[in-house]
Amino acid sequence: MSIVVRGVNRWFGTFPALTDIDLDVPAGGLTALLGPSGGGKSTLLRIIAGLDHPDTGTIEIAGRDATALPPQRRSVGFVFQHYAAFKHLSTRRNVAFGLEIRRRPKDEVRKRVDELLELVHLEQLADRLPSELSGGQRQRMALARALAVQPEVLLLDEPFGALDAQVRKELRDWLRRLHDEVHVTTLFVTHDQEEALEVADTIVVINQGRIEQVGSPAELYDRPANEFVMQFLGPTTRLGGRLVRPHDIEIVEDDRPGALPVTVTRLLRVGYEVRAETRAEDGSTPWVQLTRGQADGLGLTEGQRVWLRPHASAAAVPVSSPALVPSSASGPA
Ligand SMILES: Nc1ncnc2c1ncn2[C@@H]1O[C@H](COP(=O)(O)OP(=O)(O)OP(=O)(O)O)[C@@H](O)[C@H]1O
Numbered sequence: 001m002s003i004v005v006r007g008v009n010r011w012f013g014t015f016p017a018l019t020d021i022d023l024d025v026p027a028g029g030l031t032a033l034l035g036p037s038g039g040g041k042s043t044l045l046r047i048i049a050g051l052d053h054p055d056t057g058t059i060e061i062a063g064r065d066a067t068a069l070p071p072q073r074r075s076v077g078f079v080f081q082h083y084a085a086f087k088h089l090s091t092r093r094n095v096a097f098g099l100e101i102r103r104r105p106k107d108e109v110r111k112r113v114d115e116l117l118e119l120v121h122l123e124q125l126a127d128r129l130p131s132e133l134s135g136g137q138r139q140r141m142a143l144a145r146a147l148a149v150q151p152e153v154l155l156l157d158e159p160f161g162a163l164d165a166q167v168r169k170e171l172r173d174w175l176r177r178l179h180d181e182v183h184v185t186t187l188f189v190t191h192d193q194e195e196a197l198e199v200a201d202t203i204v205v206i207n208q209g210r211i212e213q214v215g216s217p218a219e220l221y222d223r224p225a226n227e228f229v230m231q232f233l234g235p236t237t238r239l240g241g242r243l244v245r246p247h248d249i250e251i252v253e254d255d256r257p258g259a260l261p262v263t264v265t266r267l268l269r270v271g272y273e274v275r276a277e278t279r280a281e282d283g284s285t286p287w288v289q290l291t292r293g294q295a296d297g298l299g300l301t302e303g304q305r306v307w308l309r310p311h312a313s314a315a316a317v318p319v320s321s322p323a324l325v326p327s328s329a330s331g332p333a
Contacts, residue, residue: 001060002027002153002185003048008057010043010209017043019209021057025153025202028183030176032190032200036232040209041189042157048187049155050074062152077146078155079139081162085130091141092117092126098149116144119178136160136167140174147184156188160195172199193233197221205229222315230317239286239308241319246289248314251276251298252307259307262286267295267302276300278308 003025010018018040025031033041046052048059050071058067066074085094095116099109117123120140130138139159146154159175160168176199179186190196196203197217205212205220205228213225224230227243236243240260252259262278265285274295276288286308290298300306310316 001025002029002062003187004058004060005044005048006058006060008044008047008054008059010040010047010052010054016209018047018054021211023204023211023214025185025187027062027185029201030179030186030188030199031202031204032188032196033204033206034190034193034196034200034232035206035212037191039207041191041206044206045078045155045157045187045189048153049076049078075152076155077149077151077153078157079142079146079159081158085138085141087130090127090129091122091133094130094141095144095148097145102149112148116148119147119181120144134167135163136171139163139171143175143178147182152185154184154186156186158189158191161190168195175199197233205232207232224315224317227317227319230315235289237286237288238284238319239310239316240284242310242316243319244310244314244316246275246287248311248316249286249288249308250311251288251290251300252309253298255307256309259309260286261305261307264300264302264304264306267300274300278306 001024003023005021005023008018008021009016021044033044035041043052047054048061050066050069054067058065060066061074061076086097089097092113096109096113099112114123117126120143122137122140122144125133125137130141133141143159160171163171172195200217202214203217203220204214207228213220213229215223220229221233224233230236230243235246237246237249239249255261260280262280264276265279266277268275268277269292272292274290274292276290276295277285278287279285288308
């Protein structure tokens with residue numbers, strides 16, 4: 001394990017920002033801390049970085065107890081959303097900064113910075129000032145700067161959060177490829193489930209200061225631990241007493257064991273997909289996501305009576321209380 005968190009609690013006044021956090025971050029992996037705003041992701045990252053301190057508990061980094069160490073002695077590199085570069089220094093000097101203050105020999109600094117600029121594809125822009133770079137290029141510079149001092153652990157707090165969707169997507173692919181090259185243990189914060197599912201080897205879902213589940217993207221998607229995790233990873237709908245994904249529901253035209261009778265109330269075409277909204281006798285309103293081909297094949301019409309059942313392989317979690325799953329939160333947008 002590269003980062004080991006044990007028994008961490010953090011209160012801000014009487015507000016519990018983190019409660020009983022135990023976490024093992026595997027060495028060499030790309031791990032996402034995923035959760036809604038205010039869940040405690042940044043607080044946990046800052047505690048690991050040494051920028052904040054837990055009220056109880058310990059932090060171990062690369063086999064050493066780091067709980068009492070200042071940030072610069074933890075062997076961590078970090079990058080934040082609004083990265084503060086030195087505005088008057090070139091890209092090259094920004095990347096070199098950490099090595100220069102450690103008084104590394106000039107030749108070594110030049111060689112290492114050349115390697116890093118190549119790694120982040122900024123070798124052509126080495127002499128530009130930060131103000132002459134795009135947002136995505138600046139974030140790549142920030143990553144090169146964090147990697148310069150060869151940290152054991154790289155901590156990224158919403159590193160692409162401030163960028164537009166297209167650049168975010170490019171940087172996300174790039175981070176994955178970069179990580180495949182350098183294999184430094186990386187922990188990054190995101191509230192974007194797609195980003196976590198696409199990029200991470202391991203996802204830690206954190207909500208209201210507690211860890212809800214830890215697993216690979218496939219484990220979380222196929223076996224969500226609870227309603228929260230399932231809802232956070234994508235659209236869900238309530239079918240009988242269970243929460244399922246709308247594309248995991250099968251529509252059948254006659255009564256079969258375990259199928260729920262419903263009436264189709266609305267058919268909505270959205271691009272290549274069709275959303276069938278329905279109403280069951282108990283007043284619940286499950287909706288089903290189909291392809292246009294499937295909907296045409298079934299010849300669905302509004303007002304039609306059909307039966308719904310989850311696919312055999314569908315992920316499902318029991319709904320603990322009706323109040324927890326308001327239909328507005330799980331219905332189509
Ligand atoms: N210095 C502070 N003083 C008081 N409360 C704080 C402080 N820092 C964070 N909090 C509170 O702790 C909770 C967790 O904050 P944190 O920044 O860790 O959440 P987050 O999951 O990173 O959210 P976001 O995605 O919005 O950044 C929030 O409710 C926040 O308001």
